[in-house]
Amino acid sequence: MIDLQECRKEIDVIDKEILRLFEKRMKVCEDVAEYKIHTGKQVLDPKREQDKLDVLKNQAHGSFNSLGAQELFQQIMAISRKRQYQLLTKNGVGTERNYKMVDELPLKDVNVVFQGVEGAYSYAAMRAYFPEEINSYHVKTFRAAMEEVAFGKADYAVLPIENSTEGIVTDIYDLLTEYQLYIVGEQGVRVQHVLLGLPGVTVDEIDTVYSHPQALAQCKHYLEEHPSWKTVKAENTAASAKRIKEEQKRNQAAIASRAAGELYGLSILAENICHNDQNVTRFIIVSSKPIYEKNAGKISVCFELPHASGTLYHMLSHFIYNSLSMTKIESRPIPGQNWKYRFFVDFEGNLEDPAVKNALRGLEAEAIGVRVLGNYGQQEEI
Incomplete structure (x- = not known):
């Protein structure tokens, strides 16, 4: 033996x-x-x-x-x-990049656009991130918000990119690759959905509920308790509340925030209807200027891969080998290229860090179409 x-x-x-x-x-x-x-x-x-x-x-x-x-x-x-x-x-x-480091972002007396209407969670994110001294306005779509910044009409756009219950907002990932804009900040907002109706209405009178598709999904357990209700997708939660106010129909309700209910004079018919009580939506702040604060600690990049075995592992190894902690990885189909994908990675670091420079150098040498989408810091959730 x-x-x-x-x-x-x-x-x-x-x-x-x-x-x-x-x-x-x-x-x-x-x-x-x-x-x-x-x-x-x-x-x-x-x-x-x-x-x-x-x-x-x-x-x-x-x-x-x-x-x-x-x-x-x-x-x-x-x-x-x-x-x-x-x-x-x-x-x-x-190692030169087109990014410029600043002590702090210019946030006062700026034009800020958000998708939705006043009372939406994007409006709450904007109010939490920016000081009072701003000029804000809303548009109907995510694309319209991106274009306002791209064409110089707005200095910043506030856009939802991820929800802790329902995952990523795919449209935002796709738009980030379409427009040459930069993530300069992020803001988390705790989502606490309520069911809103006209004053004096009871839950028993409701047969139709309006809300954004993600809000409907986040409250699906509550909605399943009312199988006879019809659910209707809307542009956003606050717009749903506004519709209930404008149409004045007792059989209609909206899933939205408490703030939206107060804004449009609606009554809360049911509270705590989201099946995840830790439901948080992450919003990004987008600018046309490639700037980042000196204390920024998070970087977002996107890239495509050569069609060869093991390439994703080799790309991610640049983060691992440089001891950079990845916080998120997502993939999205590349338009017009069936079964080919673009990858999005968030990781901790600052563009001035030698380890970050090493990782990005390797990624840019070995991946395809690498873009640094932004270097930014995270605000406390509200």
């Missing part, structure tokens, strides 16, 4: 030799980085790497070892590139 302890001793000896050779290889990679610093040659040479992998695969014995050799040396090459990116960043090679 084979002696297990002897096998382990032999593996220890082999591993020590592998480590010695790995460090020797990394030293040569540092010399390669020095050459590239002086010549401007790109770190990633896809053809050179693929040719090298093909040779190593063919030199391995057996199909299992051939595949293993490919995976092993892919990792070694990826680590080598990361060390080269690190050295290029350390030497200040190609």
Whole structure:
């Protein structure tokens, strides 16, 4: 019978030799980085790497070892590139960005647009994020809000991007790639839906409920308790409340905020109707200017991937290897390209951090269409 302890001793000896050779290889990679610093040659040479992998695969014995050799040396090459990116960043090679750091965002006496109407949760997010000294107005659609900023009519737009119960607002992710705008802040708003009706109306009189699709979904358990009710999708929660006020029909109700009910003179027919009592919507503040506050601690990026095995892992490894904590990853279909996706990643960091510069350098060298969507700080939830 084979002696297990002897096998382990032999593996220890082999591993020590592998480590010695790995460090020797990394030293040569540092010399390669020095050459590239002086010549401007790109770190990633896809053809050179693929040719090298093909040779190593063919030199391995057996199909299992051939595949293993490919995976092993892919990792070694990826680590080598990361060390080269690190050295290029350390030497200040190609780290300039169009972003400008400011002590604080200019928030007073600015024009701010939000989607919806007064009393909507987006209105509450705006009031929480901005000081009183602003000029605010609303538009009907998310696209219209983006265009107001893109065309210079508004300095900022307030848009919902994610809900803790129903997930992302897909339209916003798509619009962020369509318009050359930047996330400069975010605001969380605790969503506390209530059922609103005309004064004097009771729940028994209701047969139709209006609200935004996400609000209807967030209150689906309550709505299921009233199977005879018809639900109607609306542009937003506050607009639903406004409709109840304007149409004056006793059989109609709206799911909206308490503030919307007060604004439009409606009565609360039912409270706490959302099935998640920790329901929070995250709003982003969008600007046409690529600026970020010096204490900003969160970065959003998007990118596409080369069509090859393991590419998503390799892209995310730039965050992992630089000890950057990812807080979110999403994917969205790329219009006009069936079964191809664009990835969105949020991670902690500041554009001035060396680790962030290293990660972005690697991502930009190896991914497709990389965009830094913004560097910003998070406000406390209201």
